[in-house]
Amino acid sequence: MQLDFAKLDGLVPAIIQDAASGEVLMLGFMNEQAYRETRASGEVTFFSRTRNKLWRKGEQSGHVLRVREVLVDCDGDTVLVRAEPVGPGVCHEGYRTCFFRRLDSDGSTEVVDTRAFDPAVVYPSGRPASTARTRREGSKP
Amino acid sequence: MQLDFAKLDGLVPAIIQDAASGEVLMLGFMNEQAYRETRASGEVTFFSRTRNKLWRKGEQSGHVLRVREVLVDCDGDTVLVRAEPVGPGVCHEGYRTCFFRRLDSDGSTEVVDTRAFDPAVVYPSGRPASTARTRREGSKP
Numbered sequence: 001m002q003l004d005f006a007k008l009d010g011l012v013p014a015i016i017q018d019a020a021s022g023e024v025l026m027l028g029f030m031n032e033q034a035y036r037e038t039r040a041s042g043e044v045t046f047f048s049r050t051r052n053k054l055w056r057k058g059e060q061s062g063h064v065l066r067v068r069e070v071l072v073d074c075d076g077d078t079v080l081v082r083a084e085p086v087g088p089g090v091c092h093e094g095y096r097t098c099f100f101r102r103l104d105s106d107g108s109t110e111v112v113d114t115r116a117f118d119p120a121v122v123y124p125s126g127r128p129a130s131t132a133r134t135r136r137e138g139s140k141p
Numbered sequence: 142m143q144l145d146f147a148k149l150d151g152l153v154p155a156i157i158q159d160a161a162s163g164e165v166l167m168l169g170f171m172n173e174q175a176y177r178e179t180r181a182s183g184e185v186t187f188f189s190r191t192r193n194k195l196w197r198k199g200e201q202s203g204h205v206l207r208v209r210e211v212l213v214d215c216d217g218d219t220v221l222v223r224a225e226p227v228g229p230g231v232c233h234e235g236y237r238t239c240f241f242r243r244l245d246s247d248g249s250t251e252v253v254d255t256r257a258f259d260p261a262v263v264y265p266s267g268r269p270a271s272t273a274r275t276r277r278e279g280s281k282p
Binding site for chain 2: 092107109
């Protein structure tokens with residue numbers, strides 16, 4: 001089975017799920033090279049759209065994601081990576097999961113997780129470059 | 142908090158997770174209207190990119206997804222919908238989850254789930270129109 005990278009301009013969404021707890025940790029995008037690198041290394045590697053380069057998750061923090069298995073959806077255009085997270089959390093804000101906020105119908109949010117680590121210690125030079133995004137002007141709705 | 146629809150041309154990926162079991166069921170895309178419709182109706186509504194219209198999951202099969210809570214990631218550009226699936230499965234191929242195949246490093250796949258329903262009964266006229274996709278010529282790698 002071939003992954004369908006064409007439907008999203010060369011990318012497939014990659015959902016990362018904690019293989020032990022079932023918690024959804026984050027979503028990134030892989031191009032074909034990132035997918036191959038993920039399989040070859042056994043560690044989740046994304047393609048950073050804004051930096052236009054591969055980005056091995058945890059390359060700065062050490063919080064890598066060890067691949068346990070990869071599932072593919074019926075259309076072949078999305079992967080679900082069941083992984084073992086190394087370290088206390090995947091989120092650059094210091095949480096186990098990037099989905100640490102509940103979004104309510106009125107647009108308000110509530111933090112529903114507790115901080116797992118201090119991002120100022122793990123990322124002493126600020127937000128990791130690999131996830132920092134240069135937003136297009138006016139990109140926020 | 143505003144969702145960032147701009148980063149992906151007006152869409153955000155929406156991961157659907159079974160609120161009870163933690164199983165990841167599918168991934169779809171929402172534009173702002175689909176997101177609003179999801180919140181207003183309490184049932185997951187996607188935007189079909191190929192049909193260029195809203196698509197309420199289960200509108201044909203009755204296998205709707207009742208929203209339990211919505212989580213948003215740190216960047217505000219992906220949502221995780223924890224939902225109660227109504228019916229035996231979300232996949233048009235008859236499985237509980239669209240991620241019913243494991244994809245191995247060599248490209249081979251193995252079905253790792255058992256069929257939950259007969260798609261020929263649920264979709265007597267063939268693949269549901271709302272999920273059928275008109276692939277661009279040569280879109281398969």
